[in-house]
Amino acid sequence: MSERTDDAPFAYDGLERIFHEKARLSILTSLLGQADGLPFAELKQLCGLTDGNLSRHLQILQDADLVTIHKGYEGNRPHTTCQLTENGRTRFAEYLSVLEQVLKNALPATEDNHSMFDGLALKST
């Protein structure tokens, strides 16, 4: 991901904090497959977050142009929909490719000496 890869192959510079934070990782992974976004209530359940925590992290993601939050109505009830932006989708994919590199680095090491990773599904490429 950077010029440090050669001399610091385990530095993982691409693990940007805005994506790496656990609750935001939950939110972004939930939204990734949802081209039309997800209702706030559904997102909250999928991520196991409280209203306050979800709101706080969505605000951070919106401020960074990674998600949009649309506040509308369904009938006469407030209905909030959250959606990844194209920028969010692209940058989160870059983050995920670094996460995959972590697993690629880890897997051969464990295969040599241990069998606890037998269940993992990563191909060695």
Next chain:
Amino acid sequence: MSERTDDAPFAYDGLERIFHEKARLSILTSLLGQADGLPFAELKQLCGLTDGNLSRHLQILQDADLVTIHKGYEGNRPHTTCQLTENGRTRFAEYLSVLEQVLKNALPATEDNHSMFDGLALKST
């Protein structure tokens, strides 16, 4: 990883902070394949960390019984070796299996709608 998996499949409770922090992820991934541990200087280079940062995170990992730090001499020069404990190896493997779940959740979503993950090597299982 917990009873929350069914109703909050994206909660990732197993992403424990002690492993998820980026510098510690670098350190533990570096040590994973090294049955005899690594010298401090080599670990520092692999992770792209400063002396101070590496020392601080190693102390946290040692306090949690995840690594051992052996301070000895090579000739008459101080020589510090860092090594994963068996507890560290087992618990880090559990963390990595949750990390793999993140990628498994993300990959089908991106494959359906986008081609940016073509380079990823995860099998869909």
